[in-house]
Amino acid sequence: MKAFARSTAAALVVAAAALGITPTAGAQTPGPQTPSCGTFKVLDDETIDGRVFLKGTYQLNVFGNISCAKVLGTYGLFDQFLSQDATTPLPKPWQSLAGAVGAPKFTAAPGVGFRAQRISA
Numbered sequence: 001m002k003a004f005a006r007s008t009a010a011a012l013v014v015a016a017a018a019l020g021i022t023p024t025a026g027a028q029t030p031g032p033q034t035p036s037c038g039t040f041k042v043l044d045d046e047t048i049d050g051r052v053f054l055k056g057t058y059q060l061n062v063f064g065n066i067s068c069a070k071v072l073g074t075y076g077l078f079d080q081f082l083s084q085d086a087t088t089p090l091p092k093p094w095q096s097l098a099g100a101v102g103a104p105k106f107t108a109a110p111g112v113g114f115r116a117q118r119i120s121a
Contacts, residue, residue, distance in 0.1 A: 036061045037068030039119070040078055047086035049096040051104050057120045064112030071114045078116060081106070 037060045046053045060072050071077050081090060090096065090106070094113075097105040103117030 037072045037114075040072060040076075040116070042082065046082045048081045048084075048104075048106075049090050050098075051096055053082065053104070053116070054118060055121070056118050058116045059119045060114055060116055062114045064109070066108070066112055066114065077106070077114070 040058050040060055042053055042055055042058060045055050058078075060068070060078060062068055062071055069076070073079065077094070081094075093108045094106055095108075097107055097113075100115075103115040105113055105115040107113035
């Protein structure tokens with residue numbers, strides 16, 4: 001398994017999730033939610049579903065009915081996607097939005113997913 005590091009923001013996300021503080025379908029707005037879920041450090045260049053993620057720090061934002069805790073952290077979706085072989089497809093129902101403008105985005109259903117934007121090398 002490849003080594004990855006997470007920020008202290010991830011600990012806050014987990015604590016918030018433990019308290020039941022997560023987005024709900026009725027409170028959602030289009031696009032990524034602010035503030036971000038936190039940052040995730042990618043230690044080596046990786047490929048997810050044909051997209052290259054260069055070594056560096058990525059800011060993760062969720063959209064739709066998905067919690068930051070599900071996306072961020074050592075066992076979060078982003079870490080899982082990075083850990084799988086470059087040729088392995090994303091687990092169903094996840095897909096990469098190839099035509100997405102800006103930061104790479106991953107969706108599980110219309111309007112539900114997350115984006116990962118590289119903010120530093």
